[in-house]
Amino acid sequence: MSTITGEPTTVQAGPADPGGASVTAAGLADIITRAIPHAYTGAIAPILASVHLDAAGRHLTAVATDRYTLAAARTAYTVESTAAWSATVDLPDARALLGFADAQPGREAVLLRRTGGQLHAASDRGRITVPLLTGQTYPNWRSLLARYLSAPAATTGLTGLRTELLERWQAAGRQLHVVPSNPDKPLLIFEGTDFIGLQMPLKPLVSATWDGYVQAWRDTLGIDCGGLDPAAEGALLPDPAAAADTMAERLLHRTLLSAERLHDLPGGAESTELDKAVRGLVEPWVSYRLLHALRGADPLLAERTVEHIEDELAGGEFAETAHELAEQAGHNPRGWIEDYRAARAGQPPAPDEG
CATH class of the missing domain: 3.10.150.10 (DNA Polymerase III, subunit A, domain 2)
Incomplete structure (x- = not known):
């Protein structure tokens, strides 16, 4: 060569x-x-x-x-x-x-x-x-x-x-x-x-x-015997949608469905159930707005960021990464987890260590 x-x-x-x-x-x-x-x-x-x-x-x-x-x-x-x-x-x-x-x-x-x-x-x-x-x-x-x-x-x-x-x-x-x-x-x-x-x-x-x-390949693919079926090719060759476009669609879809679930809650719903429904509505909307702003400022960076997020989600280690990033930012992720476990056990939360 x-x-x-x-x-x-x-x-x-x-x-x-x-x-x-x-x-x-x-x-x-x-x-x-x-x-x-x-x-x-x-x-x-x-x-x-x-x-x-x-x-x-x-x-x-x-x-x-x-x-x-x-x-x-x-x-x-x-x-x-x-x-x-x-x-x-x-x-x-x-x-x-x-x-x-x-x-x-x-x-x-x-x-x-x-x-x-x-x-x-x-x-x-x-x-x-x-x-x-x-x-x-x-x-x-x-x-x-x-x-x-x-x-x-x-x-x-x-x-x-x-x-x-x-x-x-x-x-x-x-x-x-x-x-x-x-x-x-x-x-x-x-x-x-x-x-x-x-x-x-x-x-x-x-x-x-x-x-x-x-x-x-003529015989195997049926080129001369009616083997061509363009209508059935879609499942094998999906449209190559961009990662950022796909995630934006998912976030909008989740926002709209979360809004419907919030509207469907009974009038006397408990506060924890109501809070959960509100978070389910707010979080995908905030994520969509941030992604939309990033795509407007730097489409290539938005695309690569979403690709990296997809890879992290597929790898399954993003919780450990979040813990490390929280520590690097000076937060107290261990305290957050202890507070959560204490609340689940019905105990008073541990004092904030930082």
């Missing part, structure tokens, strides 16, 4: 002290997380065993490639950079930078500054300094992507893909858009407007042809 980048080409090195770029901690963590699966992990090309950070225009972009796939994820500045600059850090240092960003509150501003062969990242809560990779230049990723992005999409025959490379794209997002090209050209891959990638295909085997596959 040929590679995307060919021989590495040089890029202009940034000035010794180009100023800085300020981004949110969540934005920095997001772009590194989405790029890093595509970094080279061998020893032959150490410049590619890295994450390349590029500050230009209005965005900070994280880039990684092993010359079979390439990913570029960007986040907008919170404060404009004073000049364009770039910095390449090896994988251990990129993971350390990711850990630093993850440890900050999501909206915390992180100032990145490249000086004297080092990259400094600082917030109001801490700082980290990592060395830059020197002695080699990073491939000209911007020119490479521009070349394929400028070419019209076209398909000619079959395209082969290496399955082990597909796993890398999971960090980019749940729904990707793929633009095929010629069998020997990279596939363009998009997630929203802040992620772009390339995957180099395999040339199909000589024996692999479209007509050959059609003939091989």
Whole structure:
């Protein structure tokens, strides 16, 4: 299989002290997380065993490639950079930078500054300094992507893909858009407007042809004997509704049904039953309004947030996560639980410890 980048080409090195770029901690963590699966992990090309950070225009972009796939994820500045600059850090240092960003509150501003062969990242809560990779230049990723992005999409025959490379794209997002090209050209891959990638295909085997596959499956699928039933395909191929849209619909549905249940309560209902019904109405409505506001402010963030929530619910460990987050916020979750158990047992609640 040929590679995307060919021989590495040089890029202009940034000035010794180009100023800085300020981004949110969540934005920095997001772009590194989405790029890093595509970094080279061998020893032959150490410049590619890295994450390349590029500050230009209005965005900070994280880039990684092993010359079979390439990913570029960007986040907008919170404060404009004073000049364009770039910095390449090896994988251990990129993971350390990711850990630093993850440890900050999501909206915390992180100032990145490249000086004297080092990259400094600082917030109001801490700082980290990592060395830059020197002695080699990073491939000209911007020119490479521009070349394929400028070419019209076209398909000619079959395209082969290496399955082990597909796993890398999971960090980019749940729904990707793929633009095929010629069998020997990279596939363009998009997630929203802040992620772009390339995957180099395999040339199909000589024996692999479209007509050959059609003939091989013709009998099994009933193509010539009335086996086609478009009306019955819906159960197998559901419409790909967005996660945020689906959750918004569920929340509205629950709000309306909860309102009906509240109206159906008898006039002499006990206060606990009434309180439960009111909470059942208020909580999904508040959740819907917050989701609606987030979708208006940042649709991509809303979609990813809902996807993460769905994954947490499926994993079943969100109660433990809630306990940890409550402790980190300075609350007393253990006291909350003890109060609840005391109330269930008919005992007076324990004194508040904080």
